[in-house]
Amino acid sequence: MRASFYDGPGRFATGSVPVPAPTRGEALLRVRRVGICGTDLHIFQGHLDHRVPRGGVIGHETFAEVVEAPKDSGFVAGDRVVVEPVVCCGACRACRMGASYLCYSLKVLGVDLPGGMREYYPVTTDHLLKVPDALGDDAAAVIEPLAVATHDVTRAGVKRGDRVLVFGGGPIGALIGLVCRQRGAEVVVSEINEFRLGLLGTLGLETLGRGRDAVKFVNEWTDGVGVDVAFEVTGRPEAVRAVTDVVRVWGTISIVAIHAEPMAVNLYQMFARELTMHGSRLYTRAAWEEAIRLAASGAVPLAPLVSRRIPLEALTEGMQAALGGANVMKVLVEL
Ligand SMILES: [Zn+2]
Ligand SMILES: [Zn+2]
Structure with a gap:
């Protein structure tokens, strides 16, 4: 063989x-x-x-x-x-x-x-x-990357009516966006690659393209309140720098990207808004089972x-x- x-x-x-x-x-x-x-x-x-x-x-x-x-x-x-x-x-x-x-x-x-x-x-x-x-x-x-996404979205506690910003629209960021939408959240995905932006658009996901300021966008979208949950899926320092500025009081930040190097984080916002930041990695068996259900029913294409x-x-x-x-x-x- x-x-x-x-x-x-x-x-x-x-x-x-x-x-x-x-x-x-x-x-x-x-x-x-x-x-x-x-x-x-x-x-x-x-x-x-x-x-x-x-x-x-x-x-x-x-x-x-x-x-x-x-x-x-x-x-x-x-x-x-x-x-x-x-x-x-x-x-x-x-x-x-x-x-x-x-x-x-x-x-x-x-x-x-x-x-x-x-x-x-x-x-x-x-x-x-x-x-x-x-x-x-x-x-x-x-299904394997979808199991990553269902695990991430479950850990972040995304629920109906939430507003969610996903930094990074590669396969995992896209799947997180789709699972959040399936859970009844409003989702925007920030991405710079034009090909990926086009594909995210055909999946019906709202996007924020190159040159768009995520903090300014979220302030307008939420009247200065901030989103309920933000996912960091880029591994890029600019996204890490911005992520604590886009989340509401008591909101949640999920670190999904693999960061091999220490990154600068605005900890003042962590303190001022009492944010929760957690990591999210791999998957539980339940995340796999949910992924298979969502894929087979067509809920997540x-x-x-x-x-x-x-x-x-x-x-x-x-x-x-x-x-x-x-x-x-x-x-x-x-x-
Ligand atoms: Zn993988
Ligand atoms: Zn063990």
């Missing part, structure tokens, strides 16, 4: 290896689609070399079909599934608190452990969730977010294009 191997910063090599035999508790999957996300771009640039081994197989947004599964596992050949990639210890403080996705010894399939960028993939069945037939293959491959499909052999070029600011939203590897 074909598989893509991480060969150090800037390089993936496609090679041929034997089809793996599933061991105890594992189903053998035939992979159909794997999403490429921001984490994968960090891996590509060598930022996660302390976690991803040379020769490692990445891919944590996997949609596949079951080839064979253990008896009584609840899965049978032909089932369409997505892979929940979180591996936890079950014993540490986080796991005992019910936050196993933040396990102190957390491992992620497709980062620390082998992922889905290959034709056949053995996975223990407790990591699998069934995909309803109503969902197409492209949409199914976007996923297929329009897929702007490109590439073959496994084009992974290096696909990553280079994404890093170069190509006109894309979600890119999938199609097997």
Whole structure:
């Protein structure tokens, strides 16, 4: 079978290896689609070399079909599934608190452990969730980022009638916007990329484009009150600088972007308005289940977010294009 191997910063090599035999508790999957996300771009640039081994197989947004599964596992050949990639210890403080996705010894399939960028993939069945037939293959491959978004929106407590500002309209920012709208909130997404602005518009999301001042906009929108919730999904210092200035008294700020460097925050506003700021990462099992429900019912459209499909052999070029600011939203590897 074909598989893509991480060969150090800037390089993936496609090679041929034997089809793996599933061991105890594992189903053998035939992979159909794997999403490429921001984490994968960090891996590509060598930022996660302390976690991803040379020769490692990445891919944590996997949609596949079951080839064979253990008896009584609840899965049978032909089932369409997505892979929940979180591996936890079950014993540490986080796991005992019910936050196993933040396990102190957390491992992620497709980062620390082998992922889905290959034709056949053995996975223990407790990591699998069934995909309803109503969902197409492209949409199914976007369930993982949708689970990120449902987790983020739940943690931020967004409710009907809220006003929400999302800084950053890439795949995760767009999905957060769509989930907030589904919950009955009014949403505006701030983004600078023209292609993404156009796509957000076709999804019916209000946007704030390049050169528009978010603080000034929110003051006009809310008569100086501020939005109920703001999400920081850009990783950019300008957004972090502005985020505490756009939220109302007792409002909520959710940090979703991965900030590798310390950033300047206006803490006066945190104090003056008694704001709550929290981080939001990965997902609970409940977030996955909600994501599948929202996708299957059509409440959150996923297929329009897929702007490109590439073959496994084009992974290096696909990553280079994404890093170069190509006109894309979600890119999938199609097997
Ligand atoms: Zn991801
Ligand atoms: Zn643990």
